[in-house]
Amino acid sequence: MIKKTILPNGIRVITEYMPEAYSSTVMVWIDVGSGIEKIELNGICHFIEHMVFKGTQNRTSEHIVQAIECTGGSINAFTEKETTCYYAKVLSNQVSVALDVLLDMVFNSVYDGKNVELERQVILEEIKMYEDTPDELVHDLLIRSFWKGHPLSQPITGIKESISGITRDDIIDFVDKYYVPNNIIVSIAGNFDEDTIMNQLNEIICQHKEAIKTPELPIPTVNSEVKICEKEIEQSHICFGLKGISILDQDRYTSAIIDVCLGGGMASRLFQEIREKRGLVYSINTYEALYRSSGIFGVYACASPVNVDEVIKLTLDEFEKVRESGLSNNEFEQAKLQLKGSLLIGSESTKYRASKNGRAELYFNKVLTIEEICDSIDKVTQDDIQRLSKHMLDTKYLGLSLVCPYEFAPKELSLSC
Template structure:
């Protein structure tokens, strides 16, 4: 059962009680991410995520680590384009300690100047590590290109220039502005009593100012872009993407099933054609990246430079198929059951349930019953996938980026057509 309360300052507290569980996963979510930054401070949301673990007035960074380790728990955080989450997973009897620890780092981190400089070096190393990992870098480059000129295109990590320029004052100003009550959601799933958690959280978090921090951004524009980035690598890394779906639009179920058929599993068309039948690549897959007001459908592969032309031929052919022929009943049903099964299996984990609570609140403003989601998958037909494909499989929104020794490819950008 899901329960929701709203504190006087607008903070939402949402719980799902799982009485047979022995653990509780709890997260403090802030519905502001990298897309809500100014370009001059790009990376600040992610930087703050790091800094909150560096010490408070009551605890040093070592104290924080020792306290969660001493109860066998997990304490971590992550930043995305649209939210930041600080979370803990602990045995249910230690929930009060987890609440105290999470709220302490959330409210009372000191942002010590020396710690800021040490963590700045850590984040700069994280940026360098990504740039040295081409199968990670290509996705960042793709989204920068796909959302060029829009905040969605900014890197979650920031870049060397923006992170190097973040002053303590700019960091504190951003946190004060963006960590506001109506953008904060506390979610917990597991063996938790709702009213008890509300009482614990209210005692700690009512000092948070109310209101919203973020401002609406303009809708992104989808445009055709093709870019070949020369880099001395053994492989060429390819990302090809199209307009996708938003987090809440009804067609998302069609998109999920279309993606599962295209490249979302080992039985998918791309995996079978590119890896199993042709032996072109070890890694090939597709994925959906959905946001509040936009989305993309992306295909990735990493392979030898001389095989790129063959990969592109197969990928474009498989995308065209969605526009030109209905998917078979067997493929549709298999993809449907795959996604249903994945969802049901994920709900055996309290941390996945906690994340689901938060994301449903951010994008829908309410819980999404499991039965409603299953019905959404059941409504997908071969005809509805054809209709979606007619909208998104379009040359006007196609973006392609290739990273590696691309000079050996005979691909002509103007000839990359669906």
């Protein structure tokens, strides 16, 4: 059973009891991400994510990790365009420890000046690593060019110039604005004693402070262009971007079905047509990047440079087929089964449930049950597919990025079917 409690200070707590589980996952979500950063502070959310592991008023960095790992647990964090999340997966008798550690990190980190400088160098190395990883770089190039100038186009890690300029005062000021109770969601799933956890939360968290309201971002303008980056590599990495939908749009279930049919696995159209039948790629898949204001429907492929033109043409051909003729009844029903099956299989994991519940509360201000999601998938019709595919697969709103070997950089690429 899923329960939602709002503490007196505004923190929202989502709990889901799973009596059969040996473990529990505790997640602390902050409703802030790289999408609201000023250009000169690009990367500060991710910088803070690093810094909270460097020590608090009560624990050193070593003690933070030891408290979780010494009993077999794990602790980590991630930053996205619209959120930051800190989490730990532990044995069920260690939930109180995990909760105490995570909240200590969020509310009591010291952001020591020496550690700021140390972590700055770590992040600059991380940026270099991504620039040397073509399958990461090609996605970053796509969103930077596709939504050029929009806050969501900024890299989550920041860039060398912005990271070099962020100060300790900048970090503390940002945390004071956004790391406050009514901007925080605690999501716990697993086998734990709810009364004990709620008592602990009420004891630990006593301050009340209103967050700076996260600004609503404008709908990004699509910039249809080709972005090419030459690297000393063997294969070419291709990324398509099309105009997607908002994560708040009820059409997200229709979009998910189109995603599955086009590139959501080995049975998908693109995988079968381009890899299995022609052997032109090693990997090809579709994906969705959905945000509050808009979204991207994307395709990623990795191929020999001599096959790039044909891969692009065949991918655009499949877009046109779905846009003009929709999906067959068989693949339509199979996609629904695949989505529901993945949801049910994933629900066996405490981390999956804690993430699903926390993210739903973050975006929809309510938790969506597995039954509600499955029901929404079942309600999608072929008419919905036909209607949305004409919008979503419209190549008028198509961008492409390519990371390729120096000697194979094309002078031009055609984005026409």
